[in-house]
Amino acid sequence: MRMLFASSDRDLLECFGKLFEPDGWETVTVFDGTQVISSLAKEKYDIVILDRNIPRIEYKEVLTRIKKKNIPVIVLIYESVTPKILNEELLPTSFLPFPFDPGKIRAVIDNVMKKAMSVDTVKAAGAEIDVSAFRLKNGPAVTAEETDVFISVTEGKPLLAEEKVYISSLNAKLAGSGAKTRIKYISKKGFAAVAGNE
Amino acid sequence: MNKAEKKFRCYSLLTIFVLLTVLLAVINGVNFTMASSDADEITQMLAERQGTFEKGDALSGNTGFQQKGAFGMGPMGPDSPELNKSLRYFTVAFTGKENNAETVAFHISAVTESEAVSWAESLLGKKTGWTKYTYRYRVYKRNGATYVTVIDQGRELLPSYRILIISAVGEIIVLAASWLLLFSIGRKIYSPLEEADRKQKNFIKNANKEFRVPLTVISGNTELAERKYGPDDQTRSTRRQLAKMNELVEKLGKIGVFEEDGLQQEKVPVSEYLSAALDDAAERFSSQGLELHTDIDGDVTVSADPDSINKMIVELIDNAVKFALHKVSFTLKNENGYVVLETSNDAALPDGPADQIFDRFTTLENSDGTGLGLSYVKDTVKALRGRISANVANGIFTLRIFM
Numbered sequence: 001m002r003m004l005f006a007s008s009d010r011d012l013l014e015c016f017g018k019l020f021e022p023d024g025w026e027t028v029t030v031f032d033g034t035q036v037i038s039s040l041a042k043e044k045y046d047i048v049i050l051d052r053n054i055p056r057i058e059y060k061e062v063l064t065r066i067k068k069k070n071i072p073v074i075v076l077i078y079e080s081v082t083p084k085i086l087n088e089e090l091l092p093t094s095f096l097p098f099p100f101d102p103g104k105i106r107a108v109i110d111n112v113m114k115k116a117m118s119v120d121t122v123k124a125a126g127a128e129i130d131v132s133a134f135r136l137k138n139g140p141a142v143t144a145e146e147t148d149v150f151i152s153v154t155e156g157k158p159l160l161a162e163e164k165v166y167i168s169s170l171n172a173k174l175a176g177s178g179a180k181t182r183i184k185y186i187s188k189k190g191f192a193a194v195a196g197n198e
Numbered sequence: 199m200n201k202a203e204k205k206f207r208c209y210s211l212l213t214i215f216v217l218l219t220v221l222l223a224v225i226n227g228v229n230f231t232m233a234s235s236d237a238d239e240i241t242q243m244l245a246e247r248q249g250t251f252e253k254g255d256a257l258s259g260n261t262g263f264q265q266k267g268a269f270g271m272g273p274m275g276p277d278s279p280e281l282n283k284s285l286r287y288f289t290v291a292f293t294g295k296e297n298n299a300e301t302v303a304f305h306i307s308a309v310t311e312s313e314a315v316s317w318a319e320s321l322l323g324k325k326t327g328w329t330k331y332t333y334r335y336r337v338y339k340r341n342g343a344t345y346v347t348v349i350d351q352g353r354e355l356l357p358s359y360r361i362l363i364i365s366a367v368g369e370i371i372v373l374a375a376s377w378l379l380l381f382s383i384g385r386k387i388y389s390p391l392e393e394a395d396r397k398q399k400n401f402i403k404n405a406n407k408e409f410r411v412p413l414t415v416i417s418g419n420t421e422l423a424e425r426k427y428g429p430d431d432q433t434r435s436t437r438r439q440l441a442k443m444n445e446l447v448e449k450l451g452k453i454g455v456f457e458e459d460g461l462q463q464e465k466v467p468v469s470e471y472l473s474a475a476l477d478d479a480a481e482r483f484s485s486q487g488l489e490l491h492t493d494i495d496g497d498v499t500v501s502a503d504p505d506s507i508n509k510m511i512v513e514l515i516d517n518a519v520k521f522a523l524h525k526v527s528f529t530l531k532n533e534n535g536y537v538v539l540e541t542s543n544d545a546a547l548p549d550g551p552a553d554q555i556f557d558r559f560t561t562l563e564n565s566d567g568t569g570l571g572l573s574y575v576k577d578t579v580k581a582l583r584g585r586i587s588a589n590v591a592n593g594i595f596t597l598r599i600f601m
Binding site for chain 1: 407409410411412413414415417418419421422425440443444447448451452464466467470471473474475477478503504505508512
């Protein structure tokens with residue numbers, strides 16, 4: 001399994017270039033946008049970790065090139081995940097805010113890879129997510145975390161506090177897909193996917 | 199214009215208004231009192247002379263009248279010999295059981311004698327005072343008869359009315375000029391403060407960004423060190439400190455978030471968010487031995503950024519868990535078109551207003567808080583143009599939000 005790790009911070013690259021070796025990852029580190037694009041043209045990667053502040057080529061351009069190759073991409077951001085960022089037109093597979101510990105990024109990578117290789121779709125209250133495509137049926141792209149939230153509410157699992165940020169963006173995307181489905185909190189039962197008029 | 203600047207202008211203008219009003223009220227009050235006192239001096243002189251100056255001892259500088267009005271001045275100036283000639287007055291005497299009226303003196307042109315008699319009749323039973331705005335009267339008894347003397351003070355009151363009107367117009371002009379002046383002074387005072395606040399926020403924001411990658415690298419290198427040499431007290435300590443720093447960075451990241459463009463605005467189901475957050479926190483409340491009471495109206499919504507509302511609720515709950523002694527309550531209601539969110543808990547705090555807890559980096563004594571949680575709550579409410587207040591009464595801390 002091959003990973004491309006792109007950031008302008010050399011210490012970060014040096015550290016995280018070594019960290020995933022025991023997990024079976026071969027990590028290639030690059031420190032600007034042109035290197036990302038040339039690396040993608042030369043070699044195949046299973047996942048890309050991209051620092052949002054990547055220099056030399058604009059982040060959106062780099063992300064577009066990665067997405068064209070259908071490679072899952074985790075974008076490292078310098079703020080918390082917000083509905084605003086989740087509703088951006090060009091969406092990566094996952095956003096991961098700095099600072100994070102190796103355990104956290106490892107869990108995100110595992111989650112993304114598991115979903116990318118999945119053949120499942122998740123259905124609830126008339127809405128459907130194609131898990132490996134990270135996309136709502138007839139609708140916009142969703143992140144791995146939004147997919148997790150949709151799976152949790154479908155299966156009646158309680159949401160973690162930090163997962164609630166994904167509800168409003170997911171509701172906006174559900175509305176955009178025309179599914180007439182929304183995620184709603186039902187007292188003492190938790191969040192559930194319900195038909196729009198319920 | 200920020201809220202503090204608006205407050206400064208309003209309070210300054212109110213202070214100027216109160217001071218000016220008091221000053222002008224005193225000036226006009228003294229003026230009017232002097233006019234009344236002068237009129238009373240004259241009616242007293244007339245009373246001593248049975249209602250007229252026409253009985254052989256016309257008032258003059260050497261008649262022995264040493265009338266002293268307000269500030270030692272006579273009503274026409276010091277003992278004016280022209281007083282009896284310039285007065286406009288009438289005196290009606292009521293004699294006998296039938297109260298037969300007789301006009302003792304009549305030096306007035308605005309009323310007829312018969313009107314004067316009926317006017318005097320209407321004043322019987324009174325002592326002294328103003329009638330028909332500018333006439334001063336005195337009712338007194340002499341030799342078994344009741345006399346009513348009415349004098350016209352219109353001309354004497356005219357300067358007082360002029361001063362009153364001039365002072366009222368002057369006050370309006372001064373207030374308008376003060377408002378313009380305060381506008382300029384307010385800008386001069388508050389511009390540097392706003393600039394300092396902006397710089398502080400920018401510094402925090404930039405510092406926050408600059409901390410994020412190094413903390414990630416330290417965390418990664420700690421794991422690499424543990425992998426190479428095994429975990430020890432130093433690496434465990436590093437991890438504990440990293441956890442603290444990560445939490446601080448997370449909180450610092452919230453500062454100034456409301457001043458950025460493009461915050462999402464949508465109908466946020468506050469009832470749902472609050473109920474969910476309280477259900478999630480139920481275990482924390484019970485593990486701390488806290489009794490939780492809730493009164494949450496269904497379908498309370500507010501147009502806002504959903505993530506901010508959710509984080510605000512989390513901060514309120516965190517605060518209650520940290521500082522409550524035994525009981526916590528949360529209520530959420532729609533009242534007169536406002537969403538009212540109230541949380542209260544018993545706390546070891548002195549009674550009184552507690553709004554200072556919303557100031558950035560302000561923490562309670564001996565608290566291990568960052569002073570950022572409730573400051574974020576205030577920023578959220580401010581972004582919604584709502585109001586927030588906190589106070590402690592009888593050992594109960596209450597935080598109230600209108601939005």
